[in-house]
Amino acid sequence: MASTNDPFQFQEFEEAGNLLEANRDATTISIEDDDMPERQRKAASFTPDVDDEDPHASDDKTELLSGQKTSAPFWTFEYYQRFFDIETHHVKERIIGSMLPWPGKNFIHVHLRRSPDLYGPFWICTTLVFALAISGNFSNFLLNLGKPDHKYSPQFGKVTIAATAIFSYAWFVPLALWGCLLWRNNKIMNSLSYSFMEIVCVYGYSLAIYIPAVVLWILPFEWLRWCSIVVALCLSGSVLVMTFWPAVREDHPKVIAAIMSAIVLLNVLLAVGCKAYFFSKPEAALSPAPSAALELTKAPSAT
Amino acid sequence: MADEANRQFAGLSDVSISEDIPVEGDISVPMGSSSSNRQRGEEDEFSTLDEPVKETILRDLRAVGSKFIHVLYPKRSSVLLRDWDLWGPLLLCVTLALLLQGGAADSEDQGGPQFAEVFVIVWFGAIIITLNSKLLGGTISFFQSLCVLGYCIMPLTAAMAVCRIVLVGGSGTVSFIVRLVVVTASFGWSTFASTAFLADNQPAGRKSLVVYPVFLFYFVIGWMVLTFSPSQ
Numbered sequence: 001m002a003s004t005n006d007p008f009q010f011q012e013f014e015e016a017g018n019l020l021e022a023n024r025d026a027t028t029i030s031i032e033d034d035d036m037p038e039r040q041r042k043a044a045s046f047t048p049d050v051d052d053e054d055p056h057a058s059d060d061k062t063e064l065l066s067g068q069k070t071s072a073p074f075w076t077f078e079y080y081q082r083f084f085d086i087e088t089h090h091v092k093e094r095i096i097g098s099m100l101p102w103p104g105k106n107f108i109h110v111h112l113r114r115s116p117d118l119y120g121p122f123w124i125c126t127t128l129v130f131a132l133a134i135s136g137n138f139s140n141f142l143l144n145l146g147k148p149d150h151k152y153s154p155q156f157g158k159v160t161i162a163a164t165a166i167f168s169y170a171w172f173v174p175l176a177l178w179g180c181l182l183w184r185n186n187k188i189m190n191s192l193s194y195s196f197m198e199i200v201c202v203y204g205y206s207l208a209i210y211i212p213a214v215v216l217w218i219l220p221f222e223w224l225r226w227c228s229i230v231v232a233l234c235l236s237g238s239v240l241v242m243t244f245w246p247a248v249r250e251d252h253p254k255v256i257a258a259i260m261s262a263i264v265l266l267n268v269l270l271a272v273g274c275k276a277y278f279f280s281k282p283e284a285a286l287s288p289a290p291s292a293a294l295e296l297t298k299a300p301s302a303t
Numbered sequence: 304m305a306d307e308a309n310r311q312f313a314g315l316s317d318v319s320i321s322e323d324i325p326v327e328g329d330i331s332v333p334m335g336s337s338s339s340n341r342q343r344g345e346e347d348e349f350s351t352l353d354e355p356v357k358e359t360i361l362r363d364l365r366a367v368g369s370k371f372i373h374v375l376y377p378k379r380s381s382v383l384l385r386d387w388d389l390w391g392p393l394l395l396c397v398t399l400a401l402l403l404q405g406g407a408a409d410s411e412d413q414g415g416p417q418f419a420e421v422f423v424i425v426w427f428g429a430i431i432i433t434l435n436s437k438l439l440g441g442t443i444s445f446f447q448s449l450c451v452l453g454y455c456i457m458p459l460t461a462a463m464a465v466c467r468i469v470l471v472g473g474s475g476t477v478s479f480i481v482r483l484v485v486v487t488a489s490f491g492w493s494t495f496a497s498t499a500f501l502a503d504n505q506p507a508g509r510k511s512l513v514v515y516p517v518f519l520f521y522f523v524i525g526w527m528v529l530t531f532s533p534s535q
Contacts, residue, residue, distance in 0.1 A: 077437075077438075080438060081438050081440070083438075084435075084438040084439050084440075086439075086509075086512070087508040087509060087512075088508060088509060088510075088511045088512055089508075091512065119435070119438075119439070119512060123435075123515065123516060123519075126519065127519060130519065130522075130523055134526055137530065156416045156417075156420060156527075
Protein backbone atom coordinates (compact mmCIF):
# COMPACT_ATOMS: atom_id res chain seq x y z
CA MET A 1 0.00 0.00 0.00
CA ALA A 2 1.45 3.23 -1.02
CA SER A 3 -0.61 5.04 1.58
CA THR A 4 1.89 4.15 4.32
CA ASN A 5 3.93 6.93 2.79
CA ASP A 6 1.24 9.35 4.02
CA PRO A 7 1.06 8.96 7.79
CA PHE A 8 -1.79 11.46 8.20
CA GLN A 9 -4.14 10.27 5.52
CA PHE A 10 -6.37 7.24 5.32
CA GLN A 11 -4.87 5.62 8.38
CA GLU A 12 -8.22 4.96 10.01
CA PHE A 13 -9.65 3.62 6.82
CA GLU A 14 -6.71 1.34 6.42
CA GLU A 15 -7.24 -0.10 9.86
CA ALA A 16 -10.89 -0.63 9.17
CA GLY A 17 -10.11 -2.20 5.84
CA ASN A 18 -7.67 -4.56 7.54
CA LEU A 19 -10.21 -5.42 10.20
CA LEU A 20 -12.85 -6.05 7.55
CA GLU A 21 -10.56 -8.36 5.65
CA ALA A 22 -9.81 -10.27 8.84
CA ASN A 23 -13.11 -10.95 10.45
CA ARG A 24 -16.41 -9.44 9.45
CA ASP A 25 -18.28 -9.88 12.70
CA ALA A 26 -15.46 -8.69 14.81
CA THR A 27 -14.94 -5.68 12.63
CA THR A 28 -18.56 -4.67 12.85
CA ILE A 29 -18.32 -4.55 16.60
CA SER A 30 -15.04 -2.77 16.50
CA ILE A 31 -16.28 -0.34 13.90
CA GLU A 32 -19.29 0.38 16.03
CA ASP A 33 -17.10 0.75 19.03
CA ASP A 34 -14.94 3.04 17.05
CA ASP A 35 -17.89 4.91 15.73
CA MET A 36 -19.85 5.14 18.92
CA PRO A 37 -17.30 7.01 20.90
CA GLU A 38 -16.95 9.21 17.86
CA ARG A 39 -20.65 9.72 17.73
CA GLN A 40 -20.78 10.36 21.43
CA ARG A 41 -17.95 12.74 21.11
CA LYS A 42 -19.71 14.42 18.25
CA ALA A 43 -22.95 14.55 20.18
CA ALA A 44 -21.12 15.93 23.15
CA SER A 45 -19.43 18.46 20.98
CA PHE A 46 -22.72 19.46 19.48
CA THR A 47 -24.20 20.50 22.76
CA PRO A 48 -21.44 22.95 23.48
CA ASP A 49 -22.07 24.30 20.01
CA VAL A 50 -25.73 24.65 20.78
CA ASP A 51 -24.87 26.35 24.03
CA ASP A 52 -22.59 28.60 22.12
CA GLU A 53 -25.35 29.38 19.69
CA ASP A 54 -27.92 30.03 22.38
CA PRO A 55 -26.18 33.03 23.92
CA HIS A 56 -25.96 34.49 20.43
CA ALA A 57 -29.63 33.76 19.85
CA SER A 58 -30.55 35.34 23.14
CA ASP A 59 -28.33 38.28 22.28
CA ASP A 60 -30.30 38.67 19.08
CA LYS A 61 -33.52 38.40 21.02
CA THR A 62 -32.48 41.00 23.51
CA GLU A 63 -31.39 43.22 20.67
CA LEU A 64 -34.73 42.89 18.99
CA LEU A 65 -36.60 43.37 22.24
CA SER A 66 -34.73 46.52 23.14
CA GLY A 67 -35.46 47.77 19.66
CA GLN A 68 -32.78 50.36 19.78
CA LYS A 69 -29.94 48.90 17.84
CA THR A 70 -31.55 47.96 14.53
CA SER A 71 -29.23 48.71 11.71
CA ALA A 72 -31.70 49.78 9.01
CA PRO A 73 -30.39 52.86 7.18
CA PHE A 74 -32.51 55.96 7.33
CA TRP A 75 -33.67 55.85 3.74
CA THR A 76 -35.48 52.52 4.10
CA PHE A 77 -39.08 52.00 5.11
CA GLU A 78 -38.14 49.77 8.06
CA TYR A 79 -36.25 52.58 9.75
CA TYR A 80 -39.43 54.61 10.07
CA GLN A 81 -41.58 51.65 11.00
CA ARG A 82 -39.64 51.59 14.27
CA PHE A 83 -41.24 54.92 15.20
CA PHE A 84 -44.79 53.74 14.60
CA ASP A 85 -44.59 50.76 16.92
CA ILE A 86 -47.25 52.10 19.21
CA GLU A 87 -50.68 51.20 20.50
CA THR A 88 -53.75 53.36 21.01
CA HIS A 89 -53.49 53.45 24.79
CA HIS A 90 -49.85 54.54 24.56
CA VAL A 91 -50.87 57.54 22.49
CA LYS A 92 -53.63 58.40 24.93
CA GLU A 93 -51.28 58.17 27.90
CA ARG A 94 -48.72 60.37 26.21
CA ILE A 95 -51.26 63.02 25.27
CA ILE A 96 -52.64 63.16 28.81
CA GLY A 97 -49.12 63.20 30.20
CA SER A 98 -48.28 66.21 28.07
CA MET A 99 -51.26 68.16 29.36
CA LEU A 100 -50.79 67.50 33.07
CA PRO A 101 -47.32 68.40 34.24
CA TRP A 102 -46.32 66.83 37.50
CA PRO A 103 -43.35 68.22 39.38
CA GLY A 104 -40.53 65.74 39.22
CA LYS A 105 -42.06 63.67 36.46
CA ASN A 106 -40.01 63.93 33.33
CA PHE A 107 -42.15 63.33 30.20
CA ILE A 108 -39.35 61.57 28.41
CA HIS A 109 -38.54 59.22 31.25
CA VAL A 110 -42.05 58.46 32.37
CA HIS A 111 -43.92 58.24 29.10
CA LEU A 112 -41.50 57.74 26.30
CA ARG A 113 -39.27 55.20 28.05
CA ARG A 114 -36.70 55.21 25.32
CA SER A 115 -39.18 54.53 22.51
CA PRO A 116 -40.20 57.80 20.88
CA ASP A 117 -42.85 57.67 18.21
CA LEU A 118 -43.56 59.85 15.21
CA TYR A 119 -47.28 59.13 14.97
CA GLY A 120 -48.28 61.46 17.80
CA PRO A 121 -46.24 64.52 16.79
CA PHE A 122 -47.19 64.29 13.11
CA TRP A 123 -50.93 63.87 13.56
CA ILE A 124 -51.14 66.35 16.43
CA CYS A 125 -49.43 68.97 14.26
CA THR A 126 -51.72 68.18 11.30
CA THR A 127 -54.83 68.36 13.48
CA LEU A 128 -53.64 71.66 14.93
CA VAL A 129 -53.07 73.09 11.44
CA PHE A 130 -56.58 72.23 10.30
CA ALA A 131 -58.11 73.23 13.63
CA LEU A 132 -56.43 76.64 13.34
CA ALA A 133 -57.57 77.19 9.77
CA ILE A 134 -61.13 75.97 10.35
CA SER A 135 -61.55 77.83 13.64
CA GLY A 136 -60.13 81.00 12.15
CA ASN A 137 -62.54 80.86 9.24
CA PHE A 138 -65.44 80.02 11.51
CA SER A 139 -64.72 82.89 13.89
CA ASN A 140 -64.50 85.29 10.96
CA PHE A 141 -67.82 83.96 9.72
CA LEU A 142 -69.43 84.47 13.11
CA LEU A 143 -68.04 88.00 13.36
CA ASN A 144 -69.48 89.00 10.03
CA LEU A 145 -72.75 87.11 10.39
CA GLY A 146 -75.00 90.08 10.76
CA LYS A 147 -73.37 92.26 8.17
CA PRO A 148 -75.08 92.11 4.79
CA ASP A 149 -72.29 93.82 2.89
CA HIS A 150 -69.59 91.34 3.81
CA LYS A 151 -69.20 88.36 1.53
CA TYR A 152 -68.00 85.28 3.36
CA SER A 153 -65.15 83.57 1.60
CA PRO A 154 -63.28 80.62 3.02
CA GLN A 155 -59.61 81.48 2.96
CA PHE A 156 -57.70 78.39 2.03
CA GLY A 157 -54.38 80.18 1.80
CA LYS A 158 -54.34 80.27 5.57
CA VAL A 159 -54.01 76.50 5.74
CA THR A 160 -50.63 76.72 4.02
CA ILE A 161 -49.38 79.43 6.34
CA ALA A 162 -50.59 77.59 9.43
CA ALA A 163 -48.90 74.40 8.25
CA THR A 164 -45.61 76.18 7.63
CA ALA A 165 -45.58 77.88 11.02
CA ILE A 166 -46.53 74.85 13.08
CA PHE A 167 -44.37 72.31 11.31
CA SER A 168 -41.33 74.57 11.46
CA TYR A 169 -41.88 75.06 15.17
CA ALA A 170 -42.22 71.32 15.66
CA TRP A 171 -39.07 70.43 13.68
CA PHE A 172 -36.59 73.31 13.68
CA VAL A 173 -36.84 74.27 17.32
CA PRO A 174 -36.11 70.66 18.46
CA LEU A 175 -33.22 70.59 15.99
CA ALA A 176 -31.76 73.77 17.45
CA LEU A 177 -32.33 72.58 21.00
CA TRP A 178 -30.75 69.21 20.29
CA GLY A 179 -27.71 70.87 18.78
CA CYS A 180 -27.46 73.20 21.74
CA LEU A 181 -27.70 70.38 24.27
CA LEU A 182 -25.11 68.38 22.36
CA TRP A 183 -22.72 71.33 22.40
CA ARG A 184 -23.20 71.83 26.14
CA ASN A 185 -22.83 68.11 26.79
CA ASN A 186 -19.45 68.19 25.19
CA LYS A 187 -18.41 70.94 27.53
CA ILE A 188 -19.73 69.75 30.87
CA MET A 189 -19.87 65.97 30.45
CA ASN A 190 -23.48 65.65 31.47
CA SER A 191 -24.73 62.14 31.99
CA LEU A 192 -28.17 62.79 30.60
CA SER A 193 -28.64 63.21 26.90
CA TYR A 194 -31.77 63.13 24.83
CA SER A 195 -31.89 61.88 21.28
CA PHE A 196 -33.30 64.06 18.50
CA MET A 197 -36.40 61.90 18.09
CA GLU A 198 -37.22 62.16 21.79
CA ILE A 199 -37.05 65.96 21.66
CA VAL A 200 -39.26 66.03 18.54
CA CYS A 201 -41.69 63.73 20.35
CA VAL A 202 -41.88 65.99 23.41
CA TYR A 203 -42.46 69.09 21.32
CA GLY A 204 -45.11 67.35 19.22
CA TYR A 205 -47.06 66.13 22.21
CA SER A 206 -46.73 69.48 23.98
CA LEU A 207 -48.74 71.05 21.15
CA ALA A 208 -51.69 68.81 21.98
CA ILE A 209 -53.07 71.22 24.61
CA TYR A 210 -53.48 73.91 21.94
CA ILE A 211 -56.12 71.97 20.02
CA PRO A 212 -58.94 72.52 22.55
CA ALA A 213 -57.62 76.06 23.12
CA VAL A 214 -57.90 76.83 19.41
CA VAL A 215 -61.44 75.49 19.30
CA LEU A 216 -62.29 77.73 22.26
CA TRP A 217 -61.01 80.75 20.35
CA ILE A 218 -63.99 80.51 18.01
CA LEU A 219 -66.11 82.27 20.57
CA PRO A 220 -65.56 85.99 20.04
CA PHE A 221 -64.78 86.95 23.64
CA GLU A 222 -61.36 88.48 24.14
CA TRP A 223 -61.16 87.59 27.82
CA LEU A 224 -61.91 83.92 27.03
CA ARG A 225 -59.23 83.83 24.36
CA TRP A 226 -56.57 85.33 26.62
CA CYS A 227 -57.52 83.04 29.51
CA SER A 228 -57.25 79.96 27.35
CA ILE A 229 -53.91 81.12 25.91
CA VAL A 230 -52.48 81.65 29.39
CA VAL A 231 -53.68 78.28 30.66
CA ALA A 232 -52.38 76.43 27.59
CA LEU A 233 -49.06 78.25 27.76
CA CYS A 234 -48.59 77.42 31.43
CA LEU A 235 -49.34 73.76 30.95
CA SER A 236 -47.27 73.12 27.85
CA GLY A 237 -44.46 75.42 28.97
CA SER A 238 -44.13 73.68 32.31
CA VAL A 239 -44.08 70.26 30.64
CA LEU A 240 -41.25 71.42 28.41
CA VAL A 241 -39.32 73.06 31.24
CA MET A 242 -39.62 70.04 33.50
CA THR A 243 -38.49 67.75 30.71
CA PHE A 244 -35.37 69.72 29.90
CA TRP A 245 -34.45 70.73 33.44
CA PRO A 246 -32.49 67.53 34.22
CA ALA A 247 -30.49 67.92 31.03
CA VAL A 248 -29.21 71.40 31.80
CA ARG A 249 -29.23 71.64 35.58
CA GLU A 250 -25.52 70.94 35.93
CA ASP A 251 -24.63 73.75 33.62
CA HIS A 252 -23.64 77.34 34.16
CA PRO A 253 -26.63 79.30 35.57
CA LYS A 254 -26.62 81.79 32.74
CA VAL A 255 -26.75 79.05 30.17
CA ILE A 256 -29.62 77.39 32.03
CA ALA A 257 -31.53 80.65 32.14
CA ALA A 258 -30.88 81.30 28.44
CA ILE A 259 -32.06 77.86 27.29
CA MET A 260 -35.14 77.79 29.50
CA SER A 261 -36.23 81.26 28.57
CA ALA A 262 -35.72 80.49 24.88
CA ILE A 263 -37.98 77.45 25.17
CA VAL A 264 -40.71 79.41 26.92
CA LEU A 265 -40.38 82.46 24.69
CA LEU A 266 -40.73 80.49 21.44
CA ASN A 267 -43.79 78.77 22.82
CA VAL A 268 -45.35 82.14 23.70
CA LEU A 269 -44.50 83.56 20.29
CA LEU A 270 -46.16 80.67 18.51
CA ALA A 271 -49.34 80.89 20.52
CA VAL A 272 -49.74 84.66 20.41
CA GLY A 273 -48.73 84.87 16.76
CA CYS A 274 -51.28 82.28 15.73
CA LYS A 275 -54.00 83.99 17.69
CA ALA A 276 -53.18 87.39 16.22
CA TYR A 277 -52.95 86.19 12.64
CA PHE A 278 -55.88 83.83 12.40
CA PHE A 279 -58.37 85.38 14.77
CA SER A 280 -59.26 89.00 14.38
CA LYS A 281 -60.48 90.96 17.36
CA PRO A 282 -64.25 91.45 17.65
CA GLU A 283 -63.92 95.23 17.30
CA ALA A 284 -61.79 95.25 14.17
CA ALA A 285 -64.17 93.64 11.74
CA LEU A 286 -62.56 92.98 8.41
CA SER A 287 -58.79 93.35 8.58
CA PRO A 288 -57.19 89.94 9.00
CA ALA A 289 -53.81 90.85 10.54
CA PRO A 290 -51.38 93.68 11.08
CA SER A 291 -48.04 93.05 9.40
CA ALA A 292 -46.20 92.99 12.76
CA ALA A 293 -48.03 89.83 13.72
CA LEU A 294 -47.01 88.33 10.39
CA GLU A 295 -43.35 89.01 11.21
CA LEU A 296 -43.83 87.53 14.67
CA THR A 297 -45.21 84.37 13.15
CA LYS A 298 -42.36 84.13 10.67
CA ALA A 299 -39.67 84.67 13.32
CA PRO A 300 -39.99 81.29 15.13
CA SER A 301 -40.05 79.47 11.83
CA ALA A 302 -36.79 81.09 10.82
CA THR A 303 -35.02 80.05 14.04
CA MET B 304 -1.03 4.76 -9.31
CA ALA B 305 -1.35 8.06 -10.93
CA ASP B 306 -1.88 6.42 -14.29
CA GLU B 307 -4.56 4.22 -12.82
CA ALA B 308 -6.25 7.28 -11.41
CA ASN B 309 -6.09 8.99 -14.70
CA ARG B 310 -7.56 6.00 -16.42
CA GLN B 311 -10.32 5.74 -13.82
CA PHE B 312 -11.31 9.32 -14.45
CA ALA B 313 -10.75 9.15 -18.15
CA GLY B 314 -14.42 8.72 -18.92
CA LEU B 315 -15.32 11.93 -17.17
CA SER B 316 -13.91 14.01 -19.93
CA ASP B 317 -16.59 12.64 -22.19
CA VAL B 318 -19.36 13.76 -19.90
CA SER B 319 -19.91 17.11 -21.51
CA ILE B 320 -22.50 18.44 -23.83
CA SER B 321 -21.89 16.58 -26.98
CA GLU B 322 -23.40 17.55 -30.23
CA ASP B 323 -25.37 14.33 -30.54
CA ILE B 324 -27.74 15.20 -27.72
CA PRO B 325 -30.17 17.82 -28.95
CA VAL B 326 -30.78 20.59 -26.45
CA GLU B 327 -34.11 21.95 -27.47
CA GLY B 328 -37.65 21.83 -26.31
CA ASP B 329 -40.84 23.71 -26.05
CA ILE B 330 -41.44 25.91 -23.03
CA SER B 331 -44.75 27.35 -24.08
CA VAL B 332 -47.62 26.82 -21.67
CA PRO B 333 -49.79 24.07 -23.05
CA MET B 334 -53.05 25.93 -23.01
CA GLY B 335 -55.49 25.20 -25.73
CA SER B 336 -53.51 23.60 -28.46
CA SER B 337 -53.06 20.20 -26.93
CA SER B 338 -56.50 19.45 -25.59
CA SER B 339 -59.20 18.73 -28.01
CA ASN B 340 -61.92 19.89 -25.69
CA ARG B 341 -60.82 23.49 -25.77
CA GLN B 342 -62.47 25.63 -28.32
CA ARG B 343 -61.09 28.40 -30.34
CA GLY B 344 -63.03 31.01 -28.43
CA GLU B 345 -60.95 30.61 -25.29
CA GLU B 346 -57.86 31.81 -27.03
CA ASP B 347 -59.65 35.01 -27.88
CA GLU B 348 -60.26 35.70 -24.19
CA PHE B 349 -56.66 36.52 -23.62
CA SER B 350 -56.31 38.89 -26.52
CA THR B 351 -58.65 41.84 -26.37
CA LEU B 352 -57.32 43.59 -29.41
CA ASP B 353 -60.10 42.42 -31.66
CA GLU B 354 -63.08 43.47 -29.64
CA PRO B 355 -64.95 46.67 -30.42
CA VAL B 356 -63.93 49.80 -28.49
CA LYS B 357 -67.37 50.08 -26.94
CA GLU B 358 -66.84 46.70 -25.30
CA THR B 359 -63.53 47.79 -23.82
CA ILE B 360 -64.89 51.00 -22.37
CA LEU B 361 -68.04 49.36 -21.07
CA ARG B 362 -66.05 46.70 -19.24
CA ASP B 363 -64.13 49.31 -17.30
CA LEU B 364 -67.26 51.36 -16.70
CA ARG B 365 -69.05 48.31 -15.36
CA ALA B 366 -66.17 47.63 -12.98
CA VAL B 367 -66.22 51.22 -11.75
CA GLY B 368 -70.00 51.11 -11.39
CA SER B 369 -69.97 47.92 -9.38
CA LYS B 370 -67.49 49.51 -6.99
CA PHE B 371 -69.74 52.53 -6.59
CA ILE B 372 -72.53 50.21 -5.54
CA HIS B 373 -70.22 48.54 -3.05
CA VAL B 374 -69.49 51.92 -1.49
CA LEU B 375 -73.19 52.71 -1.28
CA TYR B 376 -73.87 49.51 0.63
CA PRO B 377 -70.62 48.82 2.46
CA LYS B 378 -70.49 45.17 3.34
CA ARG B 379 -67.46 43.07 4.04
CA SER B 380 -66.79 42.32 0.42
CA SER B 381 -63.43 42.15 -1.18
CA VAL B 382 -64.35 43.50 -4.59
CA LEU B 383 -62.90 46.92 -3.84
CA LEU B 384 -59.73 45.43 -2.52
CA ARG B 385 -59.13 42.62 -4.97
CA ASP B 386 -59.75 44.42 -8.25
CA TRP B 387 -58.59 47.88 -7.39
CA ASP B 388 -58.59 50.59 -10.00
CA LEU B 389 -57.99 54.31 -9.83
CA TRP B 390 -60.46 55.42 -12.53
CA GLY B 391 -63.25 55.87 -10.03
CA PRO B 392 -61.23 58.04 -7.62
CA LEU B 393 -60.00 60.17 -10.52
CA LEU B 394 -63.53 60.67 -11.80
CA LEU B 395 -64.79 61.60 -8.33
CA CYS B 396 -61.90 63.98 -7.64
CA VAL B 397 -62.39 65.81 -10.95
CA THR B 398 -66.14 66.07 -10.34
CA LEU B 399 -65.63 67.40 -6.82
CA ALA B 400 -63.03 69.93 -7.95
CA LEU B 401 -65.29 71.13 -10.79
CA LEU B 402 -68.26 71.47 -8.46
CA LEU B 403 -66.17 73.50 -6.03
CA GLN B 404 -65.40 76.01 -8.75
CA GLY B 405 -67.52 78.94 -9.59
CA GLY B 406 -67.63 80.13 -6.02
CA ALA B 407 -67.03 83.58 -4.58
CA ALA B 408 -63.38 83.06 -5.33
CA ASP B 409 -63.42 84.15 -8.92
CA SER B 410 -62.55 87.74 -8.33
CA GLU B 411 -60.39 87.41 -5.25
CA ASP B 412 -57.28 85.32 -4.85
CA GLN B 413 -58.08 84.25 -1.29
CA GLY B 414 -61.30 82.52 -1.90
CA GLY B 415 -62.44 78.99 -2.37
CA PRO B 416 -60.08 76.24 -3.25
CA GLN B 417 -58.55 76.24 -6.65
CA PHE B 418 -58.91 73.18 -8.85
CA ALA B 419 -55.35 72.12 -8.11
CA GLU B 420 -55.77 72.61 -4.37
CA VAL B 421 -58.63 70.10 -4.27
CA PHE B 422 -56.54 67.61 -6.22
CA VAL B 423 -53.56 68.09 -3.91
CA ILE B 424 -55.61 67.75 -0.75
CA VAL B 425 -57.40 64.61 -1.94
CA TRP B 426 -54.44 62.75 -3.43
CA PHE B 427 -51.77 63.78 -0.93
CA GLY B 428 -54.16 63.18 1.93
CA ALA B 429 -54.90 59.68 0.63
CA ILE B 430 -51.19 58.94 0.13
CA ILE B 431 -50.29 60.12 3.63
CA ILE B 432 -53.08 58.05 5.19
CA THR B 433 -51.94 55.00 3.23
CA LEU B 434 -48.34 55.50 4.37
CA ASN B 435 -49.56 55.89 7.93
CA SER B 436 -51.51 52.64 7.87
CA LYS B 437 -48.60 50.79 6.28
CA LEU B 438 -46.16 52.13 8.85
CA LEU B 439 -48.48 51.00 11.62
CA GLY B 440 -48.26 47.48 10.28
CA GLY B 441 -51.24 47.14 8.00
CA THR B 442 -51.45 44.37 5.46
CA ILE B 443 -53.28 46.28 2.77
CA SER B 444 -51.30 47.26 -0.31
CA PHE B 445 -50.60 50.85 -1.34
CA PHE B 446 -52.91 51.06 -4.34
CA GLN B 447 -55.70 49.11 -2.71
CA SER B 448 -55.79 51.66 0.08
CA LEU B 449 -55.74 54.58 -2.39
CA CYS B 450 -58.60 52.91 -4.27
CA VAL B 451 -60.73 52.52 -1.13
CA LEU B 452 -60.12 56.07 0.09
CA GLY B 453 -60.86 57.50 -3.36
CA TYR B 454 -64.08 55.58 -3.87
CA CYS B 455 -65.36 56.55 -0.43
CA ILE B 456 -65.31 60.23 -1.44
CA MET B 457 -68.45 59.45 -3.43
CA PRO B 458 -70.97 60.37 -0.68
CA LEU B 459 -69.26 63.74 -0.24
CA THR B 460 -69.34 64.41 -3.99
CA ALA B 461 -73.04 63.59 -4.00
CA ALA B 462 -73.48 65.97 -1.04
CA MET B 463 -71.65 68.68 -2.99
CA ALA B 464 -74.06 68.27 -5.89
CA VAL B 465 -77.02 68.47 -3.50
CA CYS B 466 -75.54 71.58 -1.86
CA ARG B 467 -75.21 73.34 -5.18
CA ILE B 468 -78.79 72.55 -6.00
CA VAL B 469 -79.91 73.82 -2.58
CA LEU B 470 -77.86 76.98 -3.01
CA VAL B 471 -79.69 77.77 -6.22
CA GLY B 472 -82.75 78.25 -4.09
CA GLY B 473 -81.07 80.71 -1.75
CA SER B 474 -78.32 80.95 0.82
CA GLY B 475 -80.16 81.75 4.00
CA THR B 476 -80.24 79.98 7.32
CA VAL B 477 -82.60 77.24 6.18
CA SER B 478 -80.39 76.27 3.30
CA PHE B 479 -77.41 76.31 5.64
CA ILE B 480 -79.10 73.90 8.02
CA VAL B 481 -80.12 71.63 5.17
CA ARG B 482 -76.57 71.68 3.82
CA LEU B 483 -75.15 71.03 7.27
CA VAL B 484 -77.34 67.98 7.73
CA VAL B 485 -76.54 66.61 4.28
CA VAL B 486 -72.80 67.14 4.63
CA THR B 487 -72.69 65.63 8.13
CA ALA B 488 -74.59 62.56 7.00
CA SER B 489 -72.38 62.01 3.97
CA PHE B 490 -69.21 62.59 6.02
CA GLY B 491 -70.34 59.93 8.48
CA TRP B 492 -71.19 57.60 5.59
CA SER B 493 -67.77 58.07 3.96
CA THR B 494 -65.89 57.44 7.18
CA PHE B 495 -67.97 54.38 8.01
CA ALA B 496 -67.60 52.92 4.51
CA SER B 497 -63.84 53.36 4.37
CA THR B 498 -63.22 52.00 7.85
CA ALA B 499 -65.32 48.96 6.97
CA PHE B 500 -62.72 48.16 4.35
CA LEU B 501 -59.54 49.46 5.96
CA ALA B 502 -59.79 48.63 9.64
CA ASP B 503 -59.85 44.88 9.15
CA ASN B 504 -56.32 44.79 7.90
CA GLN B 505 -54.81 46.33 11.00
CA PRO B 506 -53.48 44.60 14.09
CA ALA B 507 -55.76 44.93 17.07
CA GLY B 508 -54.99 47.79 19.42
CA ARG B 509 -54.15 50.14 16.57
CA LYS B 510 -57.48 50.40 14.81
CA SER B 511 -58.29 53.83 16.23
CA LEU B 512 -54.83 55.03 15.26
CA VAL B 513 -55.66 54.18 11.65
CA VAL B 514 -59.28 55.40 11.72
CA TYR B 515 -58.49 58.87 13.12
CA PRO B 516 -56.57 60.17 10.05
CA VAL B 517 -59.39 58.91 7.80
CA PHE B 518 -61.84 60.85 9.99
CA LEU B 519 -59.69 63.98 9.72
CA PHE B 520 -59.40 63.59 5.92
CA TYR B 521 -63.13 63.36 5.30
CA PHE B 522 -63.77 66.10 7.87
CA VAL B 523 -61.56 68.51 5.92
CA ILE B 524 -63.25 67.60 2.63
CA GLY B 525 -66.66 67.99 4.30
CA TRP B 526 -65.63 71.42 5.54
CA MET B 527 -64.62 72.42 2.00
CA VAL B 528 -68.01 71.27 0.74
CA LEU B 529 -69.95 73.01 3.50
CA THR B 530 -68.22 76.38 3.28
CA PHE B 531 -68.70 76.68 -0.45
CA SER B 532 -70.49 79.89 -1.15
CA PRO B 533 -71.62 80.78 -4.66
CA SER B 534 -70.99 84.07 -6.38
CA GLN B 535 -74.06 86.23 -6.60
